Amino acid sequence: MVSSLLADALANPTAVLEDLFDPNAVLDAFPARVSAHFSTVFAPRDALNEIPPLSPSSPPEIHQNRALVRFRAMIQDTSPSPQMYLARRKHALCGGWGLGADDATDRDDSIDYADLRECTVVWAVSVPGESSWCSTALDGTSVSTGHATHRALSPHKFPMPDASHVGAQIKIYESRRTGESLKATDLYTFVGILTSEPLHADLELAHPPFVPTLHVVFSQPVRTTIVPREYPLASPTTSELRDELIAWIADTSLAGDRDAAEWVLLCGIARVQSRTPPILPLTLTLSRFPSPPSKTDISTNPTLSHVLSLLFPVLNILPLSLNTLNATSFAPESKNEDLHSGWLQLPSGSVCLLTESGVTEGKVSERGLQNLRAAQEMMNAQTLEYVFPYSRFEFNTDVAFVVLTEGKRSAFFQTNVTIPLKPAKSAMEFDFYRDGSDVALPSPQKLEMFRALVGGAKIGNVSIGVKTAEFIQEDFVKERQAASSPSDALSSDDLIHRMMLARLLALSLHETEISVAVWEKAKALDTRRKTRISQ
CATH class of the missing domain: 2.40.50.140 (Nucleic acid-binding proteins)
Structure with a gap:
């Protein structure tokens, strides 16, 4: 019937x-x-x-x-x-x-x-x-x-x-x-x-x-993962799968830099956990990232973009250049009672990859400054203003941001995390801008397992037990007391940052609770990042 x-x-x-x-x-x-x-x-x-x-x-x-x-x-x-x-x-x-x-x-x-x-x-x-x-x-x-x-x-x-x-x-x-x-x-x-x-x-x-x-x-x-996903994965080998995923991202697109690949993965799965109080996605700048062979050709996308598009269901690339900044709109704007879209009008769950390699010397116009402010506000508060003739309205967003820049830091944006690229292979020998068809793929079964891990992490939730919370508090106090000077002591913001990092790390492992082991891994990962910046 x-x-x-x-x-x-x-x-x-x-x-x-x-x-x-x-x-x-x-x-x-x-x-x-x-x-x-x-x-x-x-x-x-x-x-x-x-x-x-x-x-x-x-x-x-x-x-x-x-x-x-x-x-x-x-x-x-x-x-x-x-x-x-x-x-x-x-x-x-x-x-x-x-x-x-x-x-x-x-x-x-x-x-x-x-x-x-x-x-x-x-x-x-x-x-x-x-x-x-x-x-x-x-x-x-x-x-x-x-x-x-x-x-x-x-x-x-x-x-x-x-x-x-x-x-x-x-x-x-x-x-x-x-x-x-x-x-x-x-x-x-x-x-x-x-x-x-x-x-x-x-x-x-x-x-x-x-x-x-x-x-x-x-x-x-439609769910943010587009295709159905579950959390946690019913697999005892999730940790090994995660290591394989990080190694694949590093070896195919980041010249073997596994720490950078791990940060990209963690910030890619980040999402808005709460608006009151605000627990928003960590934003990432991957610095010292090589420019394409032709710096003026912004259509040349990094291999990393192809790799991420094979993992995440929704990936948008925003290639920054003077023309993009000055002649296009990042925020939606109503013109003659018709809402024109903007680069940042994106659905929840998206990953936005901003590349700064196409920016050359020149003047950023007033429109360009407005575009930069819109992107920074979206990173900071996960809101985007829609511009109407006599008013502006803020709409909530939930988009993960990764910025690629050739310098020591982004020329335009302040992100929560900056990590310099440190190739394990010679940067002169590694092609960071290979076409997607040249990316070495795992088996179809393994690639689907990678996607299931990433998709599940994007929708998962983790808690923190009483004993772990007590351990973290005591650990934080010890580190503050061990600081050589007040300026070197950890702040409450540092604690919040580490807690967010530990949460993302637990999600990437498909754990249901932040453990002491996860906390220690998060500390070690962040410490290596800070050491790399100081070098």
């Missing part, structure tokens, strides 16, 4: 809507009925995967009009006003979901205004920086054929300029999915009927542009 319902929904979702519609029932209850029906039919994961994806490799052009598709997307703009639609058309026909849009009789003066309802309209885009292995795992390897590369109709609404993506107008009919419950940068899988319709925000124009439009039948929030 379920397979029959699934086949009907895939073959003709419009007919399913019409069959579900009861013109004598309460109109306001119908959207919830639609959502309940479709979400039940596609409740099994295998069933959901039967729905064709809407993505850069499966763009709107390859789907038939009014096809049922699923769109894994980031909500980019919630500012469009709700749209009125005729919920019950003439002759007691079903309305909404794009039905009757081309029927002139539904727009004449004889319509029953009691049958008008509102639907929420938002703009959504492909998940910025989603790694290809996530897309393959969830959508398969389907690619468009017989069509030119998809060109989004509103590219300014995607965080990364010129990046391939799909943008779509999303119409949501169920009252529980209001504009208040949907927030910018939220990730959702929207399942709906795909059409091409005038852009709602430009309906007052004589010839408004037509854009891909998805009439949602049901939706599901």
Whole structure:
């Protein structure tokens, strides 16, 4: 019975809507009925995967009009006003979901205004920086054929300029999915009927542009790991797996520097633990990082970026240059009542890799300074201002930051942690900018184990027992007393820093509790870092 319902929904979702519609029932209850029906039919994961994806490799052009598709997307703009639609058309026909849009009789003066309802309209885009292995795992390897590369109709609404993506107008009919419950940068899988319709925000124009439009039948929030992960891993060899992972990151992208690789891993899995009190991700600067062979070519990404994209589900690269700073926007900005995206409009769980190698001599404009302030504030407080004509609003973020710089410290940012790169191999012989296709990969099974470790650590939680807490307190007091001078004594900020580091180290080991052994490892790792800085 379920397979029959699934086949009907895939073959003709419009007919399913019409069959579900009861013109004598309460109109306001119908959207919830639609959502309940479709979400039940596609409740099994295998069933959901039967729905064709809407993505850069499966763009709107390859789907038939009014096809049922699923769109894994980031909500980019919630500012469009709700749209009125005729919920019950003439002759007691079903309305909404794009039905009757081309029927002139539904727009004449004889319509029953009691049958008008509102639907929420938002703009959504492909998940910025989603790694290809996530897309393959969830959508398969389907690619468009017989069509030119998809060109989004509103590219300014995607965080990364010129990046391939799909943008779509999303119409949501169920009252529980209001504009208040949907927030910018939220990730959702929207399942709906795909059409091409005038852009709602430009309906007052004589010839408004037509854009891909998805009439949602049901939706599901997407977890920050994109693919399902668990914590802790049920494996007695997690510590060995973690060591192998660090060695692979070091040997493939950091000239064998395992301490630097460990810091990259720990800061990559960091997330907002609490806002009150603020327990925010540690931010990292990897200094003395070599520039690419052509310093002016900011399109040359470090090998580290390819390695991280193989591990983390969402990785975004922000290549700093004078042009990026002065001519693009880091924060979203409303222009003519249209929210333009910015480099930093990223979903929770993202890793943002900022590279400073493309910055040359020149002047940073006022816009550039604003961009730098936006990035620094996001690192410090995990908030990002959205700029509107007469106001600014702060939105919470949860993004891990890693900065690569050639100097002793970042030229633009203050991060919680700075560690100089110390290659175990000759930096002259090691290529830090190899193409992703040249990266030596572990076996597919091992790589998936790495991803499971990283993904689980990203969502895990650890506690601290009473005995360990007492040990840490006593250890802290002893170190303060042993300091040669007051200026060398550890501060409360140092203790907080170490506690955050110990928490991340425990997460990377998939421990459920910070132990004395983890605390000692965290101390040793930080001590080696400080020694390296002083050399």
